[in-house]
Amino acid sequence: xxxxxxxxxxxxxxxxxxxxxxxxxxxxxxxxxxxxxxxxxxxxxxxxxxxxxxxxxxxxxxxxxxxxxxxxxxxxxxxxxxxxxxxxxxxxxxxxxxxxxxxxxxxxxxxxxxxxxxxxxxxxxxxxxxxxxxxxxxxxxxxxxxxxxxxxxxxxxxxxxxxxxxxxxxxxxxxxxxxxxxxxxxxxxxxxxxxxxxxxxxxxxxxxxxxxxxxxxxxxxxxxxxxxxxxxxxxxxxxxxxxxxxxxxxxxxxxxxxxxxxxxxxxxxxxxxxxxxxxxxxxxxxxxxxxxxxxxxxxxxxxxxxxxxxxxxxxxxxxxxxxxxxxxxxxxxxxxxxxxxxxxxxxxxxxxxxxxxxxxxxxxxxxxxxxxxxxxxxxxxxxxxxxxxxxxxxxxxxxxxxxxxxxxxxxxxxxxxxxxxxxxxxxxxxxxxxxxxxxxxxxxxxxxxxxxxxx
Amino acid sequence: xxxxxxxxxxxxxxxxxxxxxxxxxxxxxxxxxxxxxxxxxxxxxxxxxxxxxxxxxxxxxxxxxxxxxxxxxxxxxxxxxxxxxxxxxxxxxxxxxxxxxxxxxxxxxxxxxxxxxxxxxxxxxxxxxxxxxxxxxxxxxxxxxxxxxxxxxxxxxxxxxxxxxxxxxxxxxxxxxxxxxxxxxxxxxxxxxxxxxxxxxxxxxxxxxxxxxxxxxxxxxxxxxxxxxxxxxxxxxxxxxxxxxxxxxxxxxxxxxxxxxxxxxxxxxxxxxxxxxxxxxxxxxxxxxxxxxxxxxxxxxxxxxxxxxxxxxxxxxxxxxxxxxxxxxxxxxxxxxxxxxxxxxxxxxxxxxxxxxxxxxxxxxxxxxxxxxxxxxxxxxxxxxxxxxxxxxxxxxxxxxxxxxxxxxxxxxxxxxxxxxxxxxxxxxxxxxxxxxxxxxxxxxxxxxxxxxxx
Numbered sequence: 062x063x064x065x066x067x068x069x070x071x072x073x074x075x076x077x078x079x080x081x082x083x084x085x086x087x088x089x090x091x092x093x094x095x096x097x098x099x100x101x102x103x104x105x106x107x108x109x110x111x112x113x114x115x116x117x118x119x120x121x122x123x124x125x126x127x128x129x130x131x132x133x134x135x136x137x138x139x140x141x142x143x144x145x146x147x148x149x150x151x152x153x154x155x156x157x158x159x160x161x162x163x164x165x166x167x168x169x170x171x172x173x174x175x176x177x178x179x180x181x182x183x184x185x186x187x188x189x190x191x192x193x194x195x196x197x198x199x200x201x202x203x204x205x206x207x208x209x210x211x212x213x214x215x216x217x218x219x220x221x222x223x224x225x226x227x228x229x230x231x232x233x234x235x236x237x238x239x240x241x242x243x244x245x246x247x248x249x250x251x252x253x254x255x256x257x258x259x260x261x262x263x264x265x266x267x268x269x270x271x272x273x274x275x276x277x278x279x280x281x282x283x284x285x286x287x288x289x290x291x292x293x294x295x296x297x298x299x300x301x302x303x304x305x306x307x308x309x310x311x312x313x314x315x316x317x318x319x320x321x322x323x324x325x326x327x328x329x330x331x332x333x334x335x336x337x338x339x340x341x342x343x344x345x346x347x348x349x350x351x352x353x354x355x356x357x358x359x360x361x362x363x364x365x366x367x368x369x370x371x372x373x374x375x376x377x378x379x380x381x382x383x384x385x386x387x388x389x390x391x392x393x394x395x396x397x398x399x400x401x402x403x404x405x406x407x408x409x410x411x412x413x414x415x416x417x418x419x420x421x422x423x424x425x426x427x428x429x430x431x432x433x434x435x436x437x438x439x440x441x442x443x444x445x446x447x448x449x450x451x452x453x454x455x456x457x458x459x460x461x462x463x464x465x466x467x468x469x470x471x472x473x474x475x476x477x478x479x480x481x482x483x484x485x486x487x488x489x490x491x492x493x494x495x496x497x498x499x500x501x502x503x504x505x506x507x508x509x510x511x512x513x514x515x516x
Numbered sequence: 517x518x519x520x521x522x523x524x525x526x527x528x529x530x531x532x533x534x535x536x537x538x539x540x541x542x543x544x545x546x547x548x549x550x551x552x553x554x555x556x557x558x559x560x561x562x563x564x565x566x567x568x569x570x571x572x573x574x575x576x577x578x579x580x581x582x583x584x585x586x587x588x589x590x591x592x593x594x595x596x597x598x599x600x601x602x603x604x605x606x607x608x609x610x611x612x613x614x615x616x617x618x619x620x621x622x623x624x625x626x627x628x629x630x631x632x633x634x635x636x637x638x639x640x641x642x643x644x645x646x647x648x649x650x651x652x653x654x655x656x657x658x659x660x661x662x663x664x665x666x667x668x669x670x671x672x673x674x675x676x677x678x679x680x681x682x683x684x685x686x687x688x689x690x691x692x693x694x695x696x697x698x699x700x701x702x703x704x705x706x707x708x709x710x711x712x713x714x715x716x717x718x719x720x721x722x723x724x725x726x727x728x729x730x731x732x733x734x735x736x737x738x739x740x741x742x743x744x745x746x747x748x749x750x751x752x753x754x755x756x757x758x759x760x761x762x763x764x765x766x767x768x769x770x771x772x773x774x775x776x777x778x779x780x781x782x783x784x785x786x787x788x789x790x791x792x793x794x795x796x797x798x799x800x801x802x803x804x805x806x807x808x809x810x811x812x813x814x815x816x817x818x819x820x821x822x823x824x825x826x827x828x829x830x831x832x833x834x835x836x837x838x839x840x841x842x843x844x845x846x847x848x849x850x851x852x853x854x855x856x857x858x859x860x861x862x863x864x865x866x867x868x869x870x871x872x873x874x875x876x877x878x879x880x881x882x883x884x885x886x887x888x889x890x891x892x893x894x895x896x897x898x899x900x901x902x903x904x905x906x907x908x909x910x911x912x913x914x915x916x917x918x919x920x921x922x923x924x925x926x927x928x929x930x931x932x933x934x935x936x937x938x939x940x941x942x943x944x945x946x947x948x949x950x951x952x953x954x955x956x957x958x959x960x961x962x963x964x965x966x967x968x969x970x971x
Contacts, residue, residue: 247721249721249821251819251821258784259782259783259784260782260783260784261782261783263781263782264904265804265806265808265832265834266702266704266834266902266903266904266905267799267903267904268778268781268782268799268903269799269804269806269834269903270789270790270798270799270802270803270804270834270903271778271787271788271789271795271798271799272778272782272784272787272788272789273784273785273786273787273788274806274807276738276806276807276808276809276810276829277738277741277742277805277806277807279735279810280734280735280736280738280739280807280810280829281735281738281739281742283731283732283735283736283739284735284736284738284739284740285739286732287732287736323723323726323727326718326723327714327715327716327718327723327727328714328715328716328825329713329714329715329727329728329859330859330861331728331858331859332726332727332728332859333726333727333728333857333858333859334725334726334727335725340726343725343726344722344723344724344725344726347725348725349720349724349725350732351720351724351729351731351732351823352729352731352732352735352812352813352824353720353731353813353814353819353820353821353822353823353824354731354812354813354814354815354820354822354824355731355734355735355810355811355812355813355815355824355827356810356811356815357807357809357810358807358808358809358810358830359808359809359830360809360810360811363867363868364706364808364830364832364867364868365808365809365830366704366706366808366832366904366905367808367809368806368808369807369808369809369810370783372810374731374735375813375814375819375820377720377819377821379720379721379724379725402788403786403788404784404785404786404787404788406785412818412819413818413819447721448721448722448723448724448725449719449721449722449821450721
């Protein structure tokens with residue numbers, strides 16, 4: 062890696078653009094301006110879109126003309142808080158190269174990966190270069206605080222942002238030397254269930270046996286959420302789960318995945334889940350239901366002989382394509398109504414939701430990324446899923462009408478959101494080569510059709 | 517009520533013998549000495565038995581001779597803490613007579629009722645009076661802190677304390693004007709259930725679907741504790757539950773009990789419980805299982821997407837004659853082992869236990885009490901149960917080899933353990949008349965056989 066290139070990235074990484082902390086508001090804006098300046102130098106028309114929070118950076122290169130496809134590159138210039146500081150081997154905002162790794166807050170998430178895209182576009186477009194596709198760069202400063210203002214901006218600017226492809230590099234490769242393209246993200250619906258029995262906590266001796274017990278009732282309701290085979294038992298829950306093509310499943314099953322490593326990572330003594338699926342399928346392609354919290358009655362040491370008036374649970378579902386959070390919410394409420402035991406009242410509170418997302422394997426941009434990764438890394442990229450949820454991806458793809466392609470360049474164990482975050486120095490160069498090649502691999506001509514075929 | 521009698525009781529009530537508070541240790545001892553002096557005045561041989569806590573008062577009158585039956589009267593001279601003080605209409609240790617009620621901490625629980633017995637015995641024995649039965653009075657000072665030292669004392673002194681009848685007045689009548697004799701007390705076993713899945717809380721997106729969820733597992737286990745008819749589902753749980761005689765059940769069912777009042781008292785919107793039984797049977801004669809607390813994972817506001825490593829529940833069973841807490845503990849552990857879902861480890865911790873107790877309707881002392889109450893109150897006493905547990909009753913009855921007879925003289929709503937505790941002044945007189953009559957009603961002659969008949 063050229064020393065000049067590295068020094069340029071280090072300059073970006075030195076800006077402590079911690080979006081969560083108002084004392085860093087000026088730094089966060091400085092990072093936005095850094096991106097803006099880089100885009101201008103490459104020949105982009107730029108806008109700094111103000112929001113009630115941190116600004117959105119917009120860069121547009123429309124040189125391919127209105128009939129050519131448009132690629133939108135999304136990234137973010139904000140970073141997680143660096144705390145706890147004492148666990149860092151070098152200061153989080155003083156980037157350092159050690160053993161081929163660039164250590165800094167934001168090195169992987171997302172400045173290093175956004176930097177790759179900026180350098181690709183600089184290489185291709187600066188000094189009057191041209192591309193057969195139009196390119197829009199959208200960089201937000203609130204990704205680490207759940208993007209509260211991105212969707213309103215995107216919706217307002219949606220004519221300007223309309224794109225055929227949405228390219229995001231904000232995740233990791235499957236393994237060192239093994240590049241990957243994301244197949245899907247799980248969605249989420251999260252509820253609080255509040256069960257009320259008696260009007261106040263009452264004595265379990267004096268009243269036990271004749272009055273409803275909220276904690277017992279809650280447990281009985283939660284026990285109906287799965288069947289004995291580990292499947293979620295809401296009627297209709299699996300109706301819109303997509304069946305992946307055999308080729309996709311075969312490739313997934315061929316991945317070198319180690320259940321023992323999963324046990325070690327989580328400290329579980331054995332793995333469990335939906336019958337008939339491998340761990341990777343359970344984590345990536347299958348929906349789940351998990352109880353994240355229980356609260357009721359006496360929680361201190363020893364015994365208190367009480368019947369709790371109230372029992373609550375945090376219950377969430379991870380959704381897979383094409384489940385709809387609103388529809389699953391309806392199924393959950395209907396199921397809860399059906400299994401509510403006599404004597405208790407139940408309230409279901411919506412806490413969070415986001416749609417699942419799936420890639421379009423075989424699509425022109427997906428295939429362009431696949432070919433580019435294969436050429437640069439010398440190995441066919443693997444297809445991976447992601448069990449966690451990034452609701453903005455599905456939302457952006459939908460509003461923009463774009464095919465999203467997610468190609469992460471960090472490596473497993475990159476310590477995103479943790480001390481000693483790092484990014485492999487070599488992946489700066491390989492990333493630049495990959496995405497330069499990506500633009501070459503996009504089929505020429507008018508934009509390919511996106512979305513379901515008619516009829 | 518004679519003014520002198522009232523003043524004497526007020527003197528006893530003025531002593532703040534709060535056993536739970538070490539700053540009242542001297543007061544508590546003063547109350548013990550007050551009882552001791554009263555017994556001595558009546559002609560009792562007295563002992564103050566020291567314990568690591570508050571002393572036990574022992575009074576013995578053996579004038580009926582070794583072949584006559586022995587009646588042991590149990591009571592306690594300690595009281596509950598009076599707090600919160602601001603909710604008292606008059607100071608807790610300045611007894612006051614208002615509208616026929618004596619207000620003071622301990623008026624009902626238990627000084628007022630113990631006083632009744634002391635005055636009965638004074639009336640019958642002082643100045644050389646005689647009885648056809650021997651009488652032992654046992655008054656402890658740690659009832660309100662779970663009697664930690666009583667059973668060791670009783671066991672050590674059991675030859676001196678051996679009795680044919682154990683008489684306790686420490687509860688309430690069923691209703692004003694309607695005296696009652698206790699038929700049974702429920703026992704208790706109380707456990708903490710600790711379910712461990714993963715080694716630490718893990719992300720529900722990244723790991724959800726492939727690792728065990730401790731909270732879900734706990735809920736599924738708790739849901740197996742009852743069947744759909746509200747019966748406890750431990751195998752063998754009902755095997756040693758006694759079937760009460762039809763006459764007892766008929767009398768219980770004839771009691772004027774109001775489900776609407778139970779709803780109002782507990783704030784429940786409807787009553788539930790074991791199919792086929794009335795509320796009173798469910799509360800008094802049937803065993804139960806209740807969950808008293810649930811703790812797991814995230815309990816704060818909003819959503820946290822976590823799979824909890826640990827989930828705990830407080831689970832207790834109220835037992836009825838002749839269930840055995842140790843045997844039910846075995847059944848619970850065996851059941852939990854049988855229903856533990858794959859992937860989790862379960863620990864069952866014993867927290868508390870006590871045996872149920874039942875009276876001996878038709879027994880000589882039970883019948884003597886019944887006749888005495890009927891004569892004094894002018895109405896046949898009702899038989900009642902008690903859903904709560906007083907483990908010391910079963911233990912005392914067993915160690916002493918005695919038939920226990922529990923006759924409470926307080927009234928419902930007496931605010932035992934609460935501010936404005938009270939005892940009806942009229943029941944001092946009626947109580948003295950009742951128990952004076954009781955001694956007359958005991959059949960003459962050698963002690964009746966106690967316990968199951970041979971063969």
